[in-house]
Amino acid sequence: xxxxxxxxxxxxxxxxxxxxxxxxxxxxxxxxxxxxxxxxxxxxxxxxxxxxxxxxxxxxxxxxxxxxxxxxxxxxxxxxxxxxxxxxxxxxxxxxxxxxxxxxxxxxxxxxxxxxxxxxxxxxxxxxxxxxxxxxxxxxxxxxxxxxxxxxxxxxxxxxxxxxxxxxx
Amino acid sequence: xxxxxxxxxxxxxxxxxxxxxxxxxxxxxxxxxxxxxxxxxxxxxxxxxxxxxxxxxxxxxxxxxxxxxxxxxxxxxxxxxxxxxxxxxxxxxxxxxxxxxxxxx
Numbered sequence: 001x002x003x004x005x006x007x008x009x010x011x012x013x014x015x016x017x018x019x020x021x022x023x024x025x026x027x028x029x030x031x032x033x034x035x036x037x038x039x040x041x042x043x044x045x046x047x048x049x050x051x052x053x054x055x056x057x058x059x060x061x062x063x064x065x066x067x068x069x070x071x072x073x074x075x076x077x078x079x080x081x082x083x084x085x086x087x088x089x090x091x092x093x094x095x096x097x098x099x100x101x102x103x104x105x106x107x108x109x110x111x112x113x114x115x116x117x118x119x120x121x122x123x124x125x126x127x128x129x130x131x132x133x134x135x136x137x138x139x140x141x142x143x144x145x146x147x148x149x150x151x152x153x154x155x156x157x158x159x160x161x162x163x164x165x166x167x168x169x
Numbered sequence: 170x171x172x173x174x175x176x177x178x179x180x181x182x183x184x185x186x187x188x189x190x191x192x193x194x195x196x197x198x199x200x201x202x203x204x205x206x207x208x209x210x211x212x213x214x215x216x217x218x219x220x221x222x223x224x225x226x227x228x229x230x231x232x233x234x235x236x237x238x239x240x241x242x243x244x245x246x247x248x249x250x251x252x253x254x255x256x257x258x259x260x261x262x263x264x265x266x267x268x269x270x271x272x273x274x
Contacts, residue, residue, distance in 0.1 A: 007175075007176055010176045010180060014180075014184045017184065017188065018184075018187055018188070018191070021187075021192070021211055022191060024195065024204070024207055024208065024211060025191055025192075025194055025195035025198075025199060025208060027204075030201055030203045030204055033207055034203075034207065037207050037210065037211070040211070040214070041214065044214055044217075044218060047181070047218065048221055051181070051224075051225040052225060053224065053233050053236075055233065056221060056233050056240075059237060059240055060240065063240055063244060064210075064214075064240065064243070067244065068210070068243065068247045071247055071248065071251060072207065072247070072251070075203065075251040075254060075255065078255060078258070079203070079254065079255065079258040083263075087200070087265065088200065089200060089201065090199060090200065091198060091199070091200045091266070093197055093198060094198050096197055097193075097194045097197035097198040100193055100194075100197055101190050101193060101194050104186075104189070104190055104193060105186075108186040112179060112183060112186075119177065119178045119179050119226065131230070131233075135230055135233055135234060135237070138230055138231065138234050139237070143234055143238075146238060150238055150241045150242075153241065153242070153245050154241065154245055156245070157244070157245035157246075157248045157249050158248070160248070161248040161249055161252035162252075163252075164249065164253050164255065164256045165252045165256065166256075
């Protein structure tokens with residue numbers, strides 16, 4: 001099925017994502033930042049749907065907006081102190097931030113204006129019905145070893161998080 | 170106008186670049202450790218958006234598989250980072266990243 005009104009939805013979702021991202025780095029309260037980040041992640045999962053990646057969109061919602069953000073909110077609840085709200089929110093490295101942002105932004109603009117012809121106008125047609133099956137067969141076939149390593153990484157992360165959060169370290 | 174209305178891979182890449190820049194600014198300028206970690210999540214999401222856009226461009230699914238691995242890494246990083254943050258908060262009673270200077274000499 002051909003997508004309907006792609007430009008409208010792309011610009012709408014891009015605007016939601018960018019406004020959410022700006023709110024993440026501008027909000028004084030960390031809880032507001034976390035909520036803005038959730039909005040950004042949900043808009044991004046909608047963009048994944050536009051790019052025919054329904055499985056990754058579902059993983060994004062379940063893992064990011066559901067799992068990681070709950071973890072963030074729990075930690076904010078544990079460490080949130082009113083003193084942090086009254087402090088200065090930005091450090092004295094703002095000029096480093098501006099320099100890095102302008103340099104990277106200029107680099108991106110240069111690459112994209114130069115490389116406009118590299119990216120093909122016509123994009124490949126993909127099968128959308130069996131996306132999940134094909135992703136799964138790649139994960140359990142060609143990327144089997146990386147998959148196992150990822151499970152090991154998660155085990156290490158679990159142990160690390162438990163050890164870090166122990167009473168005496 | 171024509172290029173505005175025909176959404177190509179480049180549009181998604183520009184969106185990803187903008188998100189990446191927001192994350193970099195957040196990491197470099199904020200003082201709250203929690204928000205710095207959230208900015209890192211923004212950066213990882215920008216990378217994921219690029220991977221999915223390229224996967225769409227070539228019609229393969231390798232980019233999507235890689236995006237799933239990046240999400241796994243993001244989960245591990247968030248868990249360990251927030252654990253470190255809790256340990257730090259227990260010792261110093263603050264979430265200000267300027268106070269994280271135990272290894273500074």
